[in-house]
Amino acid sequence: MAINGGGIPESSQSSIILPNWLSRAAEEVAPELLGCWLVRQHADGRIQRGLIVETEAYAPGDPACHAYRRQTARNAVMFGAAGHLYVYLIYGLYCCLNIVTDQPGVASAVLVRALALAGSPQEIVDPPPVSGKKPRPWIRRAAGPGLVCQTLQIDRSFNGCPLHPQPTGAAIWLEFPSREAASLDRVQTTRIGLTQGVETPWRWYIRDHPAVSRR
DNA sequence: TCAATGATTAGC
DNA sequence: CTAATCATTGAT
Numbered sequence: 001m002a003i004n005g006g007g008i009p010e011s012s013q014s015s016i017i018l019p020n021w022l023s024r025a026a027e028e029v030a031p032e033l034l035g036c037w038l039v040r041q042h043a044d045g046r047i048q049r050g051l052i053v054e055t056e057a058y059a060p061g062d063p064a065c066h067a068y069r070r071q072t073a074r075n076a077v078m079f080g081a082a083g084h085l086y087v088y089l090i091y092g093l094y095c096c097l098n099i100v101t102d103q104p105g106v107a108s109a110v111l112v113r114a115l116a117l118a119g120s121p122q123e124i125v126d127p128p129p130v131s132g133k134k135p136r137p138w139i140r141r142a143a144g145p146g147l148v149c150q151t152l153q154i155d156r157s158f159n160g161c162p163l164h165p166q167p168t169g170a171a172i173w174l175e176f177p178s179r180e181a182a183s184l185d186r187v188q189t190t191r192i193g194l195t196q197g198v199e200t201p202w203r204w205y206i207r208d209h210p211a212v213s214r215r
Numbered sequence: 216t217c218a219a220t221g222a223t224t225a226g227c
Numbered sequence: 228c229t230a231a232t233c234a235t236t237g238a239t
Binding site: 056058064065066088089090091092093094096098111113133134144145146147150191192193194195213 | 220221222223224225226
């Protein structure tokens with residue numbers, strides 16, 4: 001779908017994902033987010049759309065979840081209502097974007113691990129590459145949780161932001177796929193980069209999709 | 216107050 | 228395989 005003059009996609013009225021749809025267990029929402037669109041509107045009106053191709057779930061009782069031990073300043077958003085962003089800094093270098101799920105008080109979220117960006121670098125105006133670093137192939141531009149935030153220019157200032165469109169200005173929201181995503185070939189497997197909860201199979205990705213971080 | 220560490224990435 | 232790089236965390 002193309003960007004319209006006003007900045008909001010034409011299908012926004014019918015395809016926006018609402019908090020109620022996200023108010024379920026993270027491991028139930030995570031596979032269903034595959035094939036959905038993550039839409040990033042910048043302050044200047046420019047819009048980026050990424051097809052979600054890889055997700056992971058984090059939930060109560062899960063030792064890998066940031067909220068496993070107790071509520072802290074960092075993980076507080078995960079304890080709140082569904083439909084908000086949980087963004088944190090990892091390794092002092094990258095940010096990771098999560099969609100808060102389930103009922104208030106149930107600390108859980110879905111990590112968006114990879115996107116397939118719509119359009120092209122020419123249309124989107126990809127942020128200039130850092131000096132000394134090779135530009136990635138466009139299809140691999142957001143193939144990893146750190147790259148998702150880098151590409152969409154999402155930092156920790158977005159932590160706690162609600163997911164919904166705005167007529168103008170900066171905003172992030174989710175849309176259901178225009179065509180039914182039921183036919184997607186989903187793969188369920190264990191999560192990546194953990195030292196705890198390594199056996200829990202809460203990672204999902206679209207089989208053979210070139211934008212998936214690892215296979 | 217302090218040392219350990221992490222839902223990562225790029226480069227060799 | 229390793230360096231980079233720092234906010235958060237649980238332990239003194």
